[in-house]
Amino acid sequence: MARILIIDDDEPIRELLCAAVERMGHEARAAACLNDAFRLARDTDFDVLYLDVRLPDGDGIAAMPRLCQEPDPPEVIIITGEGDPDGAELATRSGAWDYIEKPCSLERMTLPLSRALQYRAEKRRAAPMALRREAIIGASPGIGACLDQVARAASGPADVLVVGETGTGKELFARAIHDNTPGARGPFVTVDCAALPDTLVESLLFGHVRGAFTGAEQARAGLVKQADGGTLFLDEVGELPLPVQAKFLRVLQERAFRPVGATAEERSRFRLVAATNRDLDALTARGAFRTDLLYRLKTLVLELPPLRRRREDLGPLVLHRLAELGHRHNQGTKGLTPEFLEALGAHSWPGNIRELFNVLETAVIAAQGEPTLFPRHLPVDLRARIAREAVADRRCAAPPVPGAAPGEGFPTWRVYRAQAVADTEQRYFTELLRHSAGDRRTACRLAGLRPARLYQLLGKYGLLGQQ
Known part of the structure; x- marks a missing residue:
């Protein structure tokens, strides 16, 4: 039932x-x-x-x-x-x-x-698949759905297109597909399509024979051949030049290619994982990307959510990165104040996880020998933006000024409702911690929330340090 x-x-x-x-x-x-x-x-x-x-x-x-x-x-x-x-x-x-x-x-x-x-x-x-996901941090619904897609992709040889904003971890998920493919022992070969020089792109991808062009003093295998038996990862596939797209389409269809200057074709058994932060449909409509290649790439599409849509993963990501940085800088994992995490939660993170990790490294360097991170350790431009947005939000949410002219100083319904919900939630979690005597397990049980979600909400309202 x-x-x-x-x-x-x-x-x-x-x-x-x-x-x-x-x-x-x-x-x-x-x-x-x-x-x-x-x-x-x-x-x-x-x-x-x-x-x-x-x-x-x-x-x-x-x-x-x-x-x-x-x-x-x-x-x-x-x-x-x-x-x-x-x-x-x-x-x-x-x-x-x-x-x-x-x-x-x-x-x-x-x-x-x-x-x-x-x-x-x-x-x-269906038998669940135990995924290797060491570098993928988070337990939000969005990440859970992506991991389900990774499991589906890894179960077969289908080509995969990973889409998402810059800094969302597209290469991490491409590697997860490769690592979780049963029996995958071949190489993981990365091709940065945005960095391919126009004059050498075919040689780099397909290889060349000796004497194929000036300077080709010996034969060299291309990246497609190097991926034989493994995964070919085309990063920023939207930057692949149009003339090469036509040739690469046949490579995907036949898994066969011809090195520059060669008279015979060679074969390469690889799985393709392509990634892009661009709208390939829009590029296709403008004639900047081949329609037939797009159809071929979209056999299975994995769409990664931006960090602003997986806020509950912010706390675990911060702790994971601080542990990494402590090991890298040989100074131990730094602690953090509730205000530090609250400041991070107030930012929209347009650069996603890459921006978050860079900001955390800047904070760790700024703290030097200090054991605890405070908002002051964050980059000044980030703190300035957060302060500006906070003041703007408060002005929008402020009650009407007595004596103000009609239509002035009154918040919109959306702003008023958001502020009312925030105030109610903050009172609820303050009382929750008091009622549970600061015990997080009891608080999770009373609130009906998972620990990660409770952690994120407590950080949002500056309550992580309360017991």
Whole structure:
């Protein structure tokens, strides 16, 4: 028997779906708003959620990450009376199982449920793969979904495209695919497509025979041949020159190539993992990237989330990096104050993990022989940006000034609501620590949160040092 949660402010829809779910032999619960849904999802592990988009207290699609925080998150079926193409695309990209527009038949609403439950049952019966992920830090839902994709990719020889912003760890995930492929003993060969010189790109990729061009005094194997039996990692594949893209397409199709100046083809049995921080679809539309090559690369796509969408991983990433830096600088792992972690949490990290790690190294160097990191050890430009943003936020959230002209000094609803939620959460976690006498295990149990999530929230509100 599966557990199903119906989240819709339309009472007849809730009652209809609850009755249909129970006739199918499953347990049905219902919520008319997101707050009720959050409470129910915190106390019960649901298998499937029916989720309306427009709810009295928020947007259903925007709430999906919070509703799907568990290690085995529920499948989400979007139901909406105001469907639109953009909403359907956003729901799909957010991981929704299906997108249903109301009104529709009961069969249209229940068939996706049967398929989603079948999928979950088959997924649970599949033998889990023990992944090697030494360098991949984090336990957020986004990283969990990426690791699931790594397991799928490693189970077969399919080509993989890893996409994500600069600094999200694309090469780490490419190496994880290589390391977890059964029987993988071949090399991991990296090609930085952005650094390939135009005049030598074919020679570097495919090799050359002696005398193929001026200076070719001996034959040399190219990077494609060097990857034989292993993985060829094309970093920043969007920078690959157009003339080479046509030749590389045949290499992917046949796993055969011809070195520069050679009369015969050679073969190389490699798995391709390509990575990019660029929009290849947009490049293709402009004629800067071949459509047929893009189709070939997108056999399996792994999309890495930016750091701002996996904030719960910030604490573990900081601790991991500080341990590395302590070993590298031969000075032991430095401690950190709650204010230090809170300052890191206030930044949006456009450079993602690479920026975070560079900032932490700067802080460790600034601290020199001091054992504890304070916000003062952070780069001054970062502290200045954080201070500026904090003052701007407070001004936006400030109450109306007495005597101010109409329409001046009044916060927007979004800013006011965000400040109210933050104030409420800070009071809650302060009382939680008092009620649990500072014991983190007790606090996790009372709050219904995983340790990593509790750690992140305590850091956000400067409560890590309270006992």
